[in-house]
Amino acid sequence: MTDKRARKPSGLESRQTYRDPVYHRPNFLAILDYLELERKDYLLEVGCGGGAFLFDALESGCRAAAIDHSPDMVKVASEVNSGAIKEKRLGIQKGEAEFLPFLDNMFTCAVSTGVFSFIERPELVM
Numbered sequence: 001m002t003d004k005r006a007r008k009p010s011g012l013e014s015r016q017t018y019r020d021p022v023y024h025r026p027n028f029l030a031i032l033d034y035l036e037l038e039r040k041d042y043l044l045e046v047g048c049g050g051g052a053f054l055f056d057a058l059e060s061g062c063r064a065a066a067i068d069h070s071p072d073m074v075k076v077a078s079e080v081n082s083g084a085i086k087e088k089r090l091g092i093q094k095g096e097a098e099f100l101p102f103l104d105n106m107f108t109c110a111v112s113t114g115v116f117s118f119i120e121r122p123e124l125v126m
């Protein structure tokens with residue numbers, strides 16, 4: 001149950017939930033308030049779920065990259081943010097947080113919300 005709904009969401013219900021996770025919005029607002037994103041920023045999100053945080057973050061005009069190990073979440077996040085992907089401001093890929101496929105020092109900031117409690121060895125992701 002936890003796997004399908006949170007650790008690696010899949011199925012229709014999870015796709016609907018993470019497209020607009022209303023109960024996560026307070027977190028998103030607090031993070032956005034802290035980051036004060038600008039156009040010059042390049043944001044990394046680890047465990048982007050359905051891409052709702054990315055959608056809000058990209059309103060700043062910044063660029064972003066995101067990773068999630070759930071194929072269903074990558075699909076929803078890509079749909080939700082299709083405009084930014086077309087503008088080449090965003091890339092979303094399937095992958096494991098423990099093995100981030102990015103070079104060091106590429107990003108100006110990084111976010112991961114509601115994810116770390118599902119990762120067995122979080123020290124590998126830091």
Ligand SMILES: C[S@@+](CC[C@H](N)C(=O)[O-])C[C@H]1O[C@@H](n2cnc3c(N)ncnc32)[C@H](O)[C@@H]1O
Nearest residue numbers: 007008047048049068069070096097113114115
């Ligand atoms: C509870 S959801 C939170 C989604 C989103 N961050 C939000 O706040 O709405 C956890 C997300 O982290 C992803 N995730 C969990 N462990 C992961 C891992 N090891 N590598 C990549 N993604 C992971 C899941 O697939 C899921 O999309």
